[in-house]
Amino acid sequence: MLQTESTAWVCSVPVATVWTAPEKVRPIDADGIAENPNINKWLQEMSRDDTQDLVDGNRIQTQLLYGEPVLIDEVVDGWAKIIALWQPCQKDERGYPGWVPMSQLQEVETLAELGYARVMHDKAQLWTEEFHPLTVVPFNTMLPIKGLGDFVRLQTPDGNALIMKDAVEIVATHNQSSQATGLDIAALGASFLDLPYLWAGMSSYGFDCSGFTYNLMKASGVIISRDAVDQAVEGTEIDQHDESSWHIGDLLFFAYEEGKGKLHHVGVYYGNGLMLHSPTPGKSVEIIELAGTKHEVELCAVRRFMEKEDHE
Known part of the structure; x- marks a missing residue:
């Protein structure tokens, strides 16, 4: 096989x-x-x-x-x-x-000569070349391009298909995108507010905590590891004890035993002492204040993947 x-x-x-x-x-x-x-x-x-x-x-x-x-x-x-x-x-x-x-x-x-089309919307409709509905694909789906026009012609597992040009971003490779900033990461993440948590979730039907951060980075052209424990040693280390040095879009990592035990969670710094994250089964993507929560004492690492916080 x-x-x-x-x-x-x-x-x-x-x-x-x-x-x-x-x-x-x-x-x-x-x-x-x-x-x-x-x-x-x-x-x-x-x-x-x-x-x-x-x-x-x-x-x-x-x-x-x-x-x-x-x-x-x-x-x-x-x-x-x-x-x-x-x-x-x-x-x-x-x-x-x-x-x-x-x-x-x-x-x-195998096809990659013309690059990939990355779905930017929560969901997007794929069409057959005869403009019959084919299937609905979620955010961050990436498919090889076969031709460009008012619709983008794609190679799919179901044959050639079309997608609206404004639903996708055209990128050269699966790990390339327009240069995003920390604010872009935060704004994109906030578009998924109230999306239910799903353990192992990697789509706009439901994310787990590290699936959420992985996909926000993927949408920005940065491929990081799938799991939080691996993400926590990637990117650039930021002083976890100096909140004034944190940028919006930095990733915050948390471990049991007041940050000394097993790493178990990751979220996105949203500025002003806030965190955007996909928390736990039964809850949804949310923005919370860190102060006074278990996360405040469980913080174990801060990592940066977007060097710029905002567009200059």
Whole structure:
């Protein structure tokens, strides 16, 4: 099942959940692992206990977006053991590992000569070349370009497709974007206020804390690691004890035992003692004051990925 140099395996559904192992799937997850998954239905039908069990049961690892490339290590009973190539982590030097239904993957021709179109909106409609609705793809979906015009012509797992030009940003590579600032990061993040938290979430259907920060940076042309524990040693170290040195858009990291224990959370500094973050199951993306919260005493690192706080 390993691809040749001229082809690549990619995610063939708007959002594919990457599981820790096939046996971690529960009956209530059927809509999430279907050949044509219904992510909204899956999320809506889970109770609070069900969503918490995704965490406690170590069921899911991360998610893939439509067209995102993977390596396939092996296929067992309809499940592919994959590496998510665009999601760095300590678990595997090649990318993020896990299991995905083979029905949610597709082999496509390798194509990158004209760059990529990155979806800038919360969701965007893809159209067939005959202008029939094809599928809806989430924020940060990146697809190879085949032609430019009033609509951008794209290579997709479902063949050639069109997307409105104003819905996408044209970039040369998957890790390149217009030069963003810390304020851009904060403003983009605030556009997701009230989006429900989802453990391992990597899409505009739901983010976890580090999926949120990963995607804000990805949208700004900076690929950071997928998990908070890895993100906390990347970028530029900023003095965590000197709040006056923090920039809007810096990432704030938190650990148990008043910052001395296991790292467990990340958020975005929003200025004026505020943090923007995707907090925990049962809650949604929010802006909070750090003072007087557990986060104030659990802060363990501040890292900078955008050197400029504002446009000059």
